[in-house]
Amino acid sequence: SLPSAKNTNTTNRSPDAILNLVQGDPTVFEPYWRNQGDKCTLLISGSDFMSYYSDCENICWFLQPQLADAIRNIHRDVGNAVLDGRHIVIGAGSTQLFQAAVYALSSPAGPEPISVVSAAPYYSRYPEEIEFLSSGLYKWGGDANTFDKDGPYIEVVNSPNNPDGTSRDAVVNRSEGRLIHDCAYYWPHYTPITGAADHNVMLFTLSKCTGHAGSRIGWAIVKDIEVAKKMIKFVEFNSLGVCKESQLRAAKILETISNEYSNLGCTKTANFFEYGQRLMAERWRKLREVIKRSKVFSLPEYPKECCNFSGEFMESHPAFAWLQSKGNMDAEKLLRSHKMMGKGGKYFGVDSKYARVSVVGREEDFNLLLERLWAIKGEETE
Amino acid sequence: SLPSAKNTNTTNRSPDAILNLVQGDPTVFEPYWRNQGDKCTLLISGSDFMSYYSDCENICWFLQPQLADAIRNIHRDVGNAVLDGRHIVIGAGSTQLFQAAVYALSSPAGPEPISVVSAAPYYSRYPEEIEFLSSGLYKWGGDANTFDKDGPYIEVVNSPNNPDGTSRDAVVNRSEGRLIHDCAYYWPHYTPITGAADHNVMLFTLSKCTGHAGSRIGWAIVKDIEVAKKMIKFVEFNSLGVCKESQLRAAKILETISNEYSNLGCTKTANFFEYGQRLMAERWRKLREVIKRSKVFSLPEYPKECCNFSGEFMESHPAFAWLQSKGNMDAEKLLRSHKMMGKGGKYFGVDSKYARVSVVGREEDFNLLLERLWAIKGEETE
Structure with missing residues (x-):
């Protein structure tokens, strides 16, 4: 039965x-x-967070400091990514940040659009997101396994991979490759955490981490400050920052999880x-x-x-x-x-x-x- | 002195x-x-609004119904826009919606990118937002006053205009023109409301209406359902919807204003x-x-x-x-x-x-x- x-x-x-x-x-x-009760209830009064700005000291001027802290803490607790010396860029889900990363890695424009590839089966939104504006900076280059064009290219490594759940490494491996690691599913509920991921550009999203897809909060962990700055520019051009309410909610939700670790009296x-x-x-x-x-x-x-x-x-x-x-x-x-x-x-x-x-x-x-x-x-x- | x-x-x-x-x-x-106290305090518990979806009955599937209602009510109270039979598309501020509108009015691609123009002095972000991805669908065409290219074009009419505060109408006025009306400042604190605006695509934003710029909430009022559907597609490709928390906050803030009108005992x-x-x-x-x-x-x-x-x-x-x-x-x-x-x-x-x-x-x-x-x-x- x-x-x-x-x-x-x-x-x-x-x-x-x-x-x-x-x-x-x-x-x-x-x-x-639902079972967490009031612990992660968010309360925002009418005059809170009205400004475009979150933190003028940070290159990512629209990132709420409490969310930056919560992101660093959750990765420290889980051990799934290296953050020391890295820059955090916030976005409207990893969807916006994927496009920000592609923009950052393809600007300024070369003589022709740079190919963006990913090994099949690849996440079905990559080609859609790359192609819908017919950008002169980048174009969809298809399956990374069969990609054989010379020159610079961008490879998206989605690990664990959507749709098939496999762990992945880059497959093209040529000197002119620029890599984006989409780590949306690199969390313990989906896959064993075998080490702290340490790549140039890593994308994470609250949707897959805690299940709060409605909040549209993603974050990128970026090594090179110039790449981070271009990604920030993308989010500025695209949406003039990221809404504060969902950043605060994300911070609250992530803090709730981190507090479970620091609270020794808490049952497993x-x-x-x-x-x-x-x-x-x-x-x-x-x-x-x-x-x-x-x-x-x-x-x-x-x-x-x-x-x-x-x-x-x-x-x-x-x-x-x-x-x-x-x-x-x-x-x-x-x-x-x-x-x-x-x-x-x-x-x-x-x-x-x-x-x-x-x-x-x-x-x-x-x-x-x-x-x-x-x-x-x-x-x-x- | x-x-x-x-x-x-x-x-x-x-x-x-x-x-x-x-x-x-x-x-x-x-x-x-600040003086409104608890009246517009937003409270969201940990398990609320986790889904990507807001309203599967609506073509704009990521629009919270309470925000759609609040938008209709505030325009009814102020009398600054016609909403009957129109479609509401929500976005991350009017910034994202401006790009969504340009995408909608330029798709599918013509033989060459369509020119987007606006009468100088024009909002400085228009050229930036149009040009940063080097789209093959559209390109910045400069000052609408001197635009003389044949064929289809998009004119952005920003009224009242940023930067100079003037009331504006379209200036090119040719049969192949497609219009976007940026009405961000068409509210009583900035300008006399001389009638209900009634254009094909009108953009509004919470930032300028109530001052809540940090919430990144904008809305478009769109006549043609096909244009609305393409704008929704843009927001889907771009950010997989709009965060629920800021939509709920926007609804709360706008409702607070509308309630002042329906409450007869309220002092002016x-x-x-x-x-x-x-x-x-x-x-x-x-x-x-x-x-x-x-x-x-x-x-x-x-x-x-x-x-x-x-x-x-x-x-x-x-x-x-x-x-x-x-x-x-x-x-x-x-x-x-x-x-x-x-x-x-x-x-x-x-x-x-x-x-x-x-x-x-x-x-x-x-x-x-x-x-x-x-x-x-x-x-x-x-």
Whole structure:
């Protein structure tokens, strides 16, 4: 029988309703934050933070100092990134910062637009974000695995990778390469923390760290001050800074987690990342159990590695399941015919036998995913 | 003697400190909001608004319904814009929405980039924002007064205009023109409201309306649903929506103003716009008194018009003073030699005998501006 799904919150939607698993809306963490009560309630009075400016002493003049502190503290607690001597640039999610980084690494303009590449399967928004303004500074160069153009290029290394959850290094490795490391998922609930990432430009986002996607807060950790300055210029041109309210909320939420570490009297079970690790491990255990019996789909396997944060050997539990059709069918269509919407492989630069579905939605949606995947299996064996 | 300046909050800065009046940081309204006490305090708990989505029924899926309501109500109260049957698109300030509008009106790409023009003196950020990504969709076309290229073009009409405070209409007026109306300053504290603006694309921003620049909330009022959809696509590509916290704050702040109108027991003096009108009128009275005796600078004159909102004849009281050097000197340098930083005419596409200074800063800065302008006058007559 289907593991535990039937015992949990039942859905009150119609059995014919389509289950949308296209976006990785990280609402899985809502119950955790609800249980925190008033500890992370944000209160802002009418006259607070009216100015464009946050900190005129900082090159990133629109970064609230309390958020900068909270970011340094959370990385120190988790041990997933080197911050000493680095510059923090804040943005409207890592979406804006990805574009800021591409702008910074492609300015001033060369004789032709610089190619931006990423190894397939790559995050489907990279090509969209690179191409939509037809910039003369940069252009989408496709799959990094097959990129063979001479001259400067930008490679985006997304590790752990969206959509397939794998750990990654740069693949082009030529002297004129400029690298952006998208580390959105390099947090203990998704993957073992095997060391402090130490790259020229690293992108993080609150959406994937704590689940607060609605706040649109991302941060870049940047080695070279000139690159940081150009990224700041981008955010200035693009949106004249980043809203203070969500910066303050992000600071509050991150501080709540850091306080759990500094508070020795706090029980281990209360910690957000440990909670998240258990939750994601449990979801993946259920998902793998369903998929194991499936004649239709398979899932990638992830190696067990020692997580420096938890001190335990564990495998990755990505925010998305990267389904592969065993029969080389169109995986997105196959899901659709069973009332599930995923995102097909072609959006990520690979074969349509793959499709990505979110596993970080609300519990009822995750359980419905399990039920419907189980039902496909049933059908095949009838 | 210098009118009232000496009786007000004294500055505790060194007399040699440079007075920065380059940006229009609208902190003038801080005391008003401080006096509102808890009425507009925002409270958000840790698990609120975690999703990317705000309203899946709305084409602008990242717009919080309470903000959409608050925007409709404030325009109804003030009577400065037609909203019936229009679409609201939310953005990170009007900065992001200006770029979204230009993208929407230039997509899909034509055979060459479309020219974006605005009558000089034009807002100095327009050329910067248009040019920084070297888009193939659009390019900066300069002063609309001298634009004579055939074919489609985009004209930005900024009315009241930043930097010079004038009311404006489109100047190119050709059949292939596409218009963006930047109405950031079309509020009663800056200018008489002579009617409800009714244009294809109108941009507004909380920064200039209530002074909450730190919230980075702007909105566009758009007639054509296809244009609105492209603008929404831009905000999606650019930042995956707009942060919920600042949307909620904007809604709260705007509701506070609207409630003053619906509350019949409320005294007139409590109303934000009437307060703002008096405050700005008083600042301009003092400024004109200083400038009247100046042999160095002059100011533009604005016609008295009937304001439908207040029911009174009044002239404009812009957020910036547009100073002209009587002796055709470089106005920015002249200010600088008297320890004031303004923004010179060349940034706005006109002669350097002009310079723009903010008159919406904190009271001590405004008073220091008066003192220093007065001192120049003194020097000249010695």
